[in-house]
Amino acid sequence: MAPRLPARWAAALSTTSTSTIIPSRSLLITERHTLLPRTAKRGVKYGWSTANPRDKPNRFNQPSAGLPIPTAGPAAALKRKEQSTPFRTGILATKKGVSAMFNAKGMRIPCTILQMDQCQVVASKTRGGNGYWAVQVGCGHKTAGNVTAPLLGYYEAKGVAPKRHLAEFKVRGEEGLLPVGVQLQPDWFKVGQFVDARSNSRGMGFAGGMKRHGFAGQGASHGNSKNHRTIGTAGPSQGGGSRVHPGKKMPGRMGNERVTIQNLRVLKVDNETGIVVVNGHVAGPKGCIVQIADAIKKDPPAETFMEKAKRLLLERNPDHEARLEEARVAHMELKEMRKQGTIGQAVALM
Amino acid sequence: MITQASRRPLASWKAVLRRTRQQRQPLLLRSMATETTPTTPTPGAAMPIPPRKKPTFHTIKSNLPHKPIRTAFAVYPRPPSSRSTTPSPLISYHAQQIRRLDRTGARTALFSKSNPDAAKAGDVLQVTTNRGEPFAGVCLSIRRAGVDTAILLRNHLTKVGVEMWYKIYSPNVLGIEIIWRRPKRARRARLTYMRKPSHDMGNVDHLVEAWRRTRNVFSSKGKGAASNAGRAGKHAKKGRR
Numbered sequence: 001m002a003p004r005l006p007a008r009w010a011a012a013l014s015t016t017s018t019s020t021i022i023p024s025r026s027l028l029i030t031e032r033h034t035l036l037p038r039t040a041k042r043g044v045k046y047g048w049s050t051a052n053p054r055d056k057p058n059r060f061n062q063p064s065a066g067l068p069i070p071t072a073g074p075a076a077a078l079k080r081k082e083q084s085t086p087f088r089t090g091i092l093a094t095k096k097g098v099s100a101m102f103n104a105k106g107m108r109i110p111c112t113i114l115q116m117d118q119c120q121v122v123a124s125k126t127r128g129g130n131g132y133w134a135v136q137v138g139c140g141h142k143t144a145g146n147v148t149a150p151l152l153g154y155y156e157a158k159g160v161a162p163k164r165h166l167a168e169f170k171v172r173g174e175e176g177l178l179p180v181g182v183q184l185q186p187d188w189f190k191v192g193q194f195v196d197a198r199s200n201s202r203g204m205g206f207a208g209g210m211k212r213h214g215f216a217g218q219g220a221s222h223g224n225s226k227n228h229r230t231i232g233t234a235g236p237s238q239g240g241g242s243r244v245h246p247g248k249k250m251p252g253r254m255g256n257e258r259v260t261i262q263n264l265r266v267l268k269v270d271n272e273t274g275i276v277v278v279n280g281h282v283a284g285p286k287g288c289i290v291q292i293a294d295a296i297k298k299d300p301p302a303e304t305f306m307e308k309a310k311r312l313l314l315e316r317n318p319d320h321e322a323r324l325e326e327a328r329v330a331h332m333e334l335k336e337m338r339k340q341g342t343i344g345q346a347v348a349l350m
Numbered sequence: 351m352i353t354q355a356s357r358r359p360l361a362s363w364k365a366v367l368r369r370t371r372q373q374r375q376p377l378l379l380r381s382m383a384t385e386t387t388p389t390t391p392t393p394g395a396a397m398p399i400p401p402r403k404k405p406t407f408h409t410i411k412s413n414l415p416h417k418p419i420r421t422a423f424a425v426y427p428r429p430p431s432s433r434s435t436t437p438s439p440l441i442s443y444h445a446q447q448i449r450r451l452d453r454t455g456a457r458t459a460l461f462s463k464s465n466p467d468a469a470k471a472g473d474v475l476q477v478t479t480n481r482g483e484p485f486a487g488v489c490l491s492i493r494r495a496g497v498d499t500a501i502l503l504r505n506h507l508t509k510v511g512v513e514m515w516y517k518i519y520s521p522n523v524l525g526i527e528i529i530w531r532r533p534k535r536a537r538r539a540r541l542t543y544m545r546k547p548s549h550d551m552g553n554v555d556h557l558v559e560a561w562r563r564t565r566n567v568f569s570s571k572g573k574g575a576a577s578n579a580g581r582a583g584k585h586a587k588k589g590r591r
Contacts, residue, residue, distance in 0.1 A: 094433075096438075096439050096440050097440040099440065099443060099444065099447075099495070099496060099497060099498050100497060100498040100517075101447065101497075102447075102451060102497075102517075102519070102520060102521055106480075106520060106521035106522045108498075108517060108520060113439055113440055113443055115432060115433060115436070115439050116432060117431055117432055117433035118428060118429050118430075118431045118432075118433070120429060140433075141428050141431070144408035144423070144425045145408070149410060149421060149423070152408060152423035152425070153423060155423075155425070155426070156405075156423050156424045156425070156426075159405075159426050160426055161425065161426050161427060161428040161429070162425065183429045183430070272432075272435075272436075273432060273435075273436040273439045273442050273443070274432025274433070274435075274436060274439065275432075275436075275439045275443065277443070319402065323402065327426070330405075330424060331424075334422075334423070334424060338421050338422075341417070343419065343421055343422045344417070344418070344419040344422070346407070346422065347407045347409055347419060347422045350406075350407050
């Protein structure tokens with residue numbers, strides 16, 4: 001198919017049609033079709049079709065073109081992942097230990113106790129600026145001496161104390177974003193709702209095939225010699241090409257990889273002690289960082305609850321807007337002073 | 351308990367002292383009783399707005415004599431930290447759950463390390479649950495884990511060794527009673543050797559019978575007293591020793 005009239009041509013034509021200085025260009029213009037190219041597009045010669053030419057695939061597949069929505073590309077990827085992206089952000093917590101809870105029927109429920117410490121929103125990632133919607137959350141604290149200068153500048157611009165851990169939680173849309181600097185509390189989650197817990201599992205070090213992949217090992221006797229826990233043969237012969245296939249399970253580093261435990265029920269939240277108690281177990285040793293977010297395979301908590309949680313969050317941080325604006329202004333001033341080399345005076349003034 | 355006094359003079363002293371302690375008990379128990387106030391989260395309660403604190407400066411120094419400060423950054427104050435106020439939330443979680451499940455504090459006292467009259471490994475205990483017969487057996491070990499604390503009882507039923515774990519704070523456990531005290535303190539925390547035939551206590555039913563008879567003598571003779579034994583969850587005699 002012939003390409004449509006390029007924009008440059010159209011612009012040239014529009015100027016010539018008014019001025020008509022150059023007669024050769026004005027030849028392109030007829031009374032009926034002022035801006036159409038001379039090359040014919042429709043006709044038996046070029047393959048006649050009654051379909052609207054604009055419905056055919058075209059490389060200028062713009063949203064305004066009335067064409068089917070593309071199935072590849074960033075927008076399509078976001079659309080595809082929409083169902084598995086939570087409405088709202090998750091939180092960062094520390095695994096404190098495992099205990100049990102007795103429910104109303106007297107049943108014992110094993111549970112994991114997670115503590116949220118200074119969990120704050122640090123930044124928002126937007127579709128326009130970053131290509132996706134996400135909330136960056138930080139937890140814990142770091143003394144300024146242990147933070148690099150670029151990161152100190154980053155936190156300075158946010159008006160947030162330096163954080164020990166940072167993590168991003170993707171959200172479905174703009175409604176899921178939260179203002180920078182607000183502190184998240186355990187009652188962000190509803191008792192009874194389901195969450196997913198992501199953490200790094202306990203590292204096992206270099207482990208053999210039996211421990212790492214559950215291989216059967218070899219016989220203790222029947223002439224076996226010094227090969228009781230080895231993995232045995234690594235590849236087929238003859239038909240298989242007598243080689244080791246890619247991805248062959250072998251001994252190696254085990255554990256210390258990200259593990260997601262899905263659909264854990266929230267049993268208890270307590271703002272005073274900062275704990276979130278979830279049913280069952282979470283991967284990793286005590287003290288590891290756990291990302292908790294609304295479960296993607298269960299229904300999110302009721303919309304009324306989510307609204308209430310967000311309202312409470314904003315009520316607890318009433319001056320977040322002014323705080324952020326102040327920090328931004330101060331950051332720009334300090335940045336300029338750092339460039340000029342006059343930051344020493346500002347420090348002396350403090 | 352007292353029957354052994356003639357043969358074991360030391361044990362008699364122990365028993366006598368224990369009895370004098372028990373006579374003091376009611377006063378103490380009354381003072382120990384606590385009304386629980388469960389700490390439910392109050393989402394509606396708005397926190398007071400802390401006054402906005404000014405940031406401090408973190409300076410990075412240089413070795414140049416004419417320019418001592420290389421650069422500096424404003425560092426903002428930290429938000430309120432739950433970790434500094436509650437460094438070990440597991441302990442507070444256990445305390446809160448135990449307050450809820452053990453309102454009188456009797457179970458805690460029965461297995462407390464600081465209580466000289468507490469049940470120890472080697473004692474014969476009887477656990478009454480809300481279903482089935484009470485189970486009596488020698489306590490092989492006490493697994494202390496806050497609200498998840500459990501005891502392991504061993505007995506012989508139909509000449510077969512049977513071991514049962516019981517969570518002491520479980521609402522299904524109605525009462526735990528000390529049937530018989532080991533005359534001499536066990537020198538191990540976990541008496542796994544008692545599974546060996548040479549150390550096995552065998553069936554403890556005769557001890558349970560003897561205990562029931564002594565109880566009937568001391569209490570008001572009727573059948574009601576015997577049937578009330580172990581219904582500690584609803585009476586003041588909970589965790590009676």
